[in-house]
Every structure is written in structure tokens, then in C-alpha cells.
Amino acid sequence: MTSSVTCLGEAATAVLTTAAPLEKVRLTRLHATAWRDGLLSPDVPTPPPDRPARPDRPELKLPRDMPKRGRGGSAQNRIALLHALAHIELNAIDLAWDIVARFAHLGMPKGFTDDWVQVADDEARHFQMLETRLNALGSSYGDLPAHDGLWQAATETAHDLAARLAVVPMVLEARGLDVTPETVRRLRDFGDAESADLLQTIHDEEIGHVAAGRRWFVHLCAERGAEPVALWQELVGRHFRGGLKRPFNVTSRQLAGFGPEYYEPITPEIDRKPETR
Template sequence: MAVRSAAFAALIETDPLRKCALVAALTAGAVDPLPPDCDWHRVPGRPARPPLVRPRDVPRRGLGSAQGRAALVHAVAHIEFNAINLALDAVCRFDGLPDAFYADWISVAQDEARHFCMLRERLLQLGYEYGDLPAHNGLWEAAEKTAGDALVRMALVPRVLEARGLDVTPGIIARLREIGDTPTLARLEVILAEEVRHVAIGTRWFRHLCAERGLEPASTFRALLDAHGVRLHPPLNRAARFEAGFVDAELS
């Protein structure tokens, strides 16, 4: 099957493990136009659980208890599940980009699927399954708001929402180290290292699209933040952000 059609089949799959298997099987191939009868009402494919609630209604628990650590792992697993769909959606949603764009985002989807499986394994060790706890839909809502323009998607999803993980994850890892939860922190260390590449891919294609449109990237990024009412919340992991392609003018 051509690559975008195969990605769409994975995008609409509702079972998390089947979705991960479909993503793992994706390979580089002909970058096909999607057929006009694709059912976008089925996007994104996700299971009936977890129940989706407002962000402020997601329970907050400390990491000192097993239940609190399970809540953390569940929350990150939900982020990674959404990130699978976000990467697949970038492959399927945006037409007319270089073949390397689609290859990049397929590779991201495969990383995110592997991250999800790592976290689900840890969640099972803690006595829970993905879907057992409530979650919120903020990441996918951002996908919907940026569906009309690849440049806006690249600016506001990988370079804002996913980059936020670069800022907050080191503190979570430090706290897990303090309490001796090595199995969880080891997984988060893998995810943190690989998310730098994902944000860098967002940077690469944001700059590519800016160049196509004759736009200066740093000022365009700041203008998009202002236009969408988004701000970068300190403290920022500047070292990781610079590695992912940010420049000082975007972070000041």
C-alpha cells in the first residue's frame, strides 16, 4: 500500500495496540495522494477509554504513592498516544510537500508508538491499563486548530506543545530518581532524548515552509504565538531547545 494510504489506515485505527502495529509496519514508499473518499470523520482513531475531561478535571496525585506514579505514567502514555495520531495526521493532512516530510513524520509516529508501548508496559507493572484513568484532549484540539496550514501546525504543535516536554521532563526524572522509581525514569530518559529529534523535525519543516513563503522564521514564530494567544512558560530547557533548532530570538 502507498505510504499515505497506509498511514491513514493507522490513523483511523481505534485499538491502541493494533494502531502501534500498523505504524511499526509503515515503510518508505510511493507518496500517494489520498483518495477523495477518505472518511475524515473517523480521525483520530482512538479507543472509547480513557474518558476525556477538561484539563483541570484530570486528578493530580503526588509521586510518593504507587497510584500517583501510575497517574503520571498514564498521563504521559496518553500524550504519546496522541502524538502517534498527530504525526500520522501530518502525513495524511498536508499535500504537496517533499517526500522527506512524509518520511520524517512516519519516523516520528514509529518512535511515539514505541514510547506508548514502553509506558503501557510500565503501567501494567503498576496494576493499571491505558484507559483506566481520565485524560484530556488538549493535544488533539491543537491538531484541529492547525489543520488548515502546515506552517502553523509545525510552529504550534512540535515547537510549542511537544517542546514543552523538553522543559518539564528533566524535573520529573529528577523527582523519580529521588524516590527510586528507576523503571519509570529510564523510560522517560529514552523519551526525552528522542523528543529532541521530533522537535527538530518540526523546526526543519517550519523553516522550509517559511523559506517557501519568503518569511523570516524567528519573527514568524513569535507572530504566530501572539496570534494564537500562546506563550512559552519558563523555565525553558534552553540547551535541548537549541539542539532542536530554536534560536535566541524565538525564546526571548
């Protein structure tokens, strides 16, 4: 099936205003292919919606009201883990399309759009993978509650592309690089090689997303005459309320070009743990 939209803004809005997860995935993959094939103009005639459409399920709760997830190897605990990750990936689809459309007026190079459309496509594929695995375990996305805090970063940084890049790929996605190796190890110990392999694939591809965030953040710094490390630290301090946490996956962060000179000076020294590899 070919895309019926003619420009990038229509594609982004179509995804962001679609509530059904699998339809959001389908449209993302369709429009990403159309963009790569040169079938969409770069025009964004109207700004994206302030919030993306969401399905009736899962029930969205405040982060503090979410049930604690067990760390054991039971099917129930693994389903809860995969469901939480699927929710993150669904939000990540919308975050990628939002950054493309919301900041189009800045006239960034085409490579910027290429990168974030590809990120949207990756996140859609990741959601598909997680949903397929949930189905194999007798569940599906929407069966468990999820928290509604993920779009807060988009709202907080809607006014400034540098802030968006500093917080979403360079804090939130980088945190995924930190915690995934231990999760993969635990899944293998539990005998769930399929879920472990899936998460390893997602981790490896997320390195490229963090790299894209850092690359375009540095590009903006050059345009503004700002020093990247200092500006990143300032923006994270102003717009990210969660605080940076150890341990860091220094190896994967370095592969993304994201060195410790950025994050170590503003991370509390308490509860220092060995860095992950």
C-alpha cells in the same frame, strides 16, 4: 507480517481510523517499516479524517475537569503520571500521521515524509514502553481518565502547515523537553529508576522531533520569503492559546536548533524561574 496497504495515504488512514491503542501502535510500526523499505507509494488519494478514532477507555474529560495529579512518590501518583504521558504519546502517533497525510498536497520533499513517519514510529514505541511500565505497576492505559484537549492543536492548525509546525513540535513537544528533566529527577529520588530511564529515553528522542519541526518550518519560511522567528511568533500568538511558560530547557532546545530568540521575546516576565538544564 507485511503491510497490506499500497500507499502512504492508506497507511495514515488505517492508523487514524483504528481506535484500539495497541493495534494503532502495531499498524504504525508496520507501515513505518514498509515506508522505509520503499514498499509504499507517496500517494495520498483522500484527506485524513478530521478526528482520529478513540477507544472507549479512557474516559475523556475537559482539561479543567481532570483530577489533580499528586507529585509524591506513591505508586498511584507514578501510575497517574505515566498514564498521562501514554495519552500524550497516543495522540502524538495520530498527529504525526495526520501531518503526513493532511499536507501531502503541498508537495513537500520526501525528507519531510521520512521525518514524520519516523516520528510516528518513535511515538508508537514510546507508547509501548509506557504501557509496559504501567503493566508492571499493576495498571494499563485506559484505567484513568484523560483530557480531550490534545487534538485541539491539530484542529486549530489544519489549514496551514507552518502553523501546525509552529504549534505542535515547536511549542507542545518543546514543552515536553522543558518539564521532563525535573520529572526524571523526582522519579530517581523516589527510587523508580526504571520509569526515570524510560522518560529520559523519550526526552532524548523528542529532541529530534522538535528539530524536525524547526527544520521544516524554516524550509517553509524560505519558500514563502518569511523570516522564521517573526513568523513563528505571529503564528504562536494566533493559534496557541495556552501561553508560553518558563522554565525552558535551553540546552535541549538548543540541541534541536531552537534558540531563545524564538520564544523569549513572547514569554511573560512574571514568575521567572531558573532555566532547566
